Amino acid sequence: MVKTAVYGSGSWGTAIASVLAGAGHHTYLIGRHSDEIELMRRKRENVHYLPGVFLPDNILPTTDLTKLEADAVFICVPSHAVREGARRIKPYLKQDCIIVNTAKGLEEGTHLRLSEVLAEELPLMPLAVLSGPSHAEEVGRNMPTAVVVSASDKQTAERVQDLIMTPMFRVYVNLDLVGVELGGALKNIIALCSGAAEGMNTRDNAKAALMTRGLAEITRLGVALGADPLTFSGLSGLGDLIVTCTSQHSRNLRAGRALGAGKPLDQVLKEVGMVVEGVRTTKSAYELSRKIGISMPITEQAFKVLFEGANPDKAIANLMMRGKKHEYEPLVSFES
Ligand SMILES: NC(=O)C1=CN([C@@H]2O[C@H](COP(=O)(O)OP(=O)(O)OC[C@H]3O[C@@H](n4cnc5c(N)ncnc54)[C@H](O)[C@@H]3O)[C@@H](O)[C@H]2O)C=CC1
Numbered sequence: 001m002v003k004t005a006v007y008g009s010g011s012w013g014t015a016i017a018s019v020l021a022g023a024g025h026h027t028y029l030i031g032r033h034s035d036e037i038e039l040m041r042r043k044r045e046n047v048h049y050l051p052g053v054f055l056p057d058n059i060l061p062t063t064d065l066t067k068l069e070a071d072a073v074f075i076c077v078p079s080h081a082v083r084e085g086a087r088r089i090k091p092y093l094k095q096d097c098i099i100v101n102t103a104k105g106l107e108e109g110t111h112l113r114l115s116e117v118l119a120e121e122l123p124l125m126p127l128a129v130l131s132g133p134s135h136a137e138e139v140g141r142n143m144p145t146a147v148v149v150s151a152s153d154k155q156t157a158e159r160v161q162d163l164i165m166t167p168m169f170r171v172y173v174n175l176d177l178v179g180v181e182l183g184g185a186l187k188n189i190i191a192l193c194s195g196a197a198e199g200m201n202t203r204d205n206a207k208a209a210l211m212t213r214g215l216a217e218i219t220r221l222g223v224a225l226g227a228d229p230l231t232f233s234g235l236s237g238l239g240d241l242i243v244t245c246t247s248q249h250s251r252n253l254r255a256g257r258a259l260g261a262g263k264p265l266d267q268v269l270k271e272v273g274m275v276v277e278g279v280r281t282t283k284s285a286y287e288l289s290r291k292i293g294i295s296m297p298i299t300e301q302a303f304k305v306l307f308e309g310a311n312p313d314k315a316i317a318n319l320m321m322r323g324k325k326h327e328y329e330p331l332v333s334f335e336s
């Protein structure tokens with residue numbers, strides 16, 4: 001029998017544990033707060049992060065890091081905690097254990113993809129990435145979901161596919177690791193902007209424009225970094241963009257709505273109460289696009305609103321009043 005563990009017991013860690021348990025694996029769900037874990041064990045529910053989802057007996061909530069001695073460990077902490085998390089779990093991992101990152105973001109400062117962060121911290125371990133349109137609230141309730149797994153080698157990706165695929169959790173393999181990771185990380189910026197558009201009552205046309213032109217700039221950055229453009233019309237591109245920009249469950253969309261309605265960022269983050277990855281990712285993607293000379297106008301305006309106090313109305317005007325363009329310009333365009 002395969003032994004699995006999930007590091008991070010928030011909403012996504014709990015949902016991933018429920019898929020693994022549904023696939024028949026005894027799964028340790030490893031959290032850091034003993035009171036939360038104790039409550040989970042007693043109520044068989046993650047009351048704070050995923051209320052209403054029953055945890056079956058083969059999910060074993062714990063704070064005991066020795067339970068990381070598994071065949072596969074799923075990393076389900078926010079992106080800013082991935083490096084520190086990797087250092088923390090390293091002493092407990094088996095040598096041939098597969099590490100599957102599920103966090104969506106870029107490392108602040110270095111702008112590294114999270115598999116690159118993990119490769120630095122856990123250089124000898126096989127690494128994979130799971131991404132795609134998949135809200136915990138639906139996955140935890142066993143609702144039909146399709147995702148994508150990537151790795152730098154086919155065997156690792158297919159092992160993860162075998163491990164976690166169930167009749168309600170369909171897993172595709174895509175070996176374009178760069179594209180899969182960037183699609184999952186960058187869509188959160190566009191979800192924040194789509195939410196802001198809703199919060200400002202700009203309605204549907206603006207949202208559709210943001211999603212479509214957002215995908216264009218995600219693809220532009222991705223291709224410049226070596227991704228296959230086709231990946232961005234797949235589950236970890238268009239698919240994740242659709243779900244995060246439209247779902248009632250999206251944390252990034254909710255945060256964007258509140259920002260668009262004029263609430264300050266600190267208050268918005270407190271009110272959402274779970275990680276809103278798009279905020280940090282906006283900063284990283286903006287810095288990265290400047291560093292390599294790729295035009296990302298929506299990300300640039302999001303950066304100005306989030307970090308420079310720019311007015312969202314002015315941000316929309318800035319996007320609408322840009323110079324005339326052709327819809328399809330060369331994918332790697334170094335204009336400013
Ligand atoms: N919630 C969802 O539907 C999905 C989330 N994800 C990604 O999964 C990652 C985690 O997101 P959620 O579970 O939604 O966040 P969350 O806010 O629901 O839970 C985060 C969990 O990580 C823990 N945590 C925070 N900082 C930590 C640290 N320094 N060390 C160890 N644990 C720490 C928290 O205590 C909490 O248990 C994010 O990158 C998110 O983009 C991906 C797909 C779906």
Ligand SMILES: O=C(CO)COP(=O)(O)O
Nearest residue numbers: 132133134135250251252
């Ligand atoms: O990545 C996700 C769904 O695929 C989760 O998005 P949110 O963090 O916006 O809820």
